[in-house]
Amino acid sequence: MGEVYTLRLSDLRDQEEYLLDSADCQRKEKALRFIRKDDYLRSLAAGYLMKKYLPGFSEDRLRTGKDGKPFLAGGPAFSISHAGDYVVLAWDGNADGIGVDVEPIREMEYYQPILPFYTTTEEQKAIGNDAQKAVWIWTRKESLYKCVGEGISDFRELPDVLEDQALFSGILCCLQSWKKSGHMFSIAWRGLDKSRKFHVKPVEIR
16 A cells, blocks of 8 residues: 655645644754745645654654664655655555655756766666656656665666666665656655556645
8 A cells, every 4th residue: 555645835835834833843843943944844744744644653753764764663664755846755554665756847957967976878868858857767766765775875876767667785676757747756665566556645734
């Protein structure tokens, strides 16, 4: 069983007071450390998604692994990401690991200088001058890294992600990606079943 929940930052501008009031003390303290308003809202939104949709969640059970990846003690595998106008939560009660990433789709000029630092030669050929392909590969690599949870010093250590399966650090993972509202989303999970589909559910604050 796997679920993906998305929240748009632009829908939260008039919900700040509600989000703050509904947050646990630990989440309020964490959010208030951020200087930028968008980062503050993203932190509150992440806390809201986890509290409402992640089974067994409480801030007291939230831990951080040695690689910096958050996990829920005794709970299901989950991953959270926020960038651009979106905050996204993915969780899976059956997978040993899961990773999700979201990025806004920018102009190709943004990706050109950094392509050599996160892509293989074959991936660069596939990208050409296609910004959507560039961010597609970027989010797939991010989700794979989050899924496996292994520390790496260089993104070039990650395998090619042009196919819907990738072997990283001896672990076989499946990958899915989709585009929505000028953003690219990718999800990776441990296992062999690449035909599996996740339910993507846009969330409205009520």
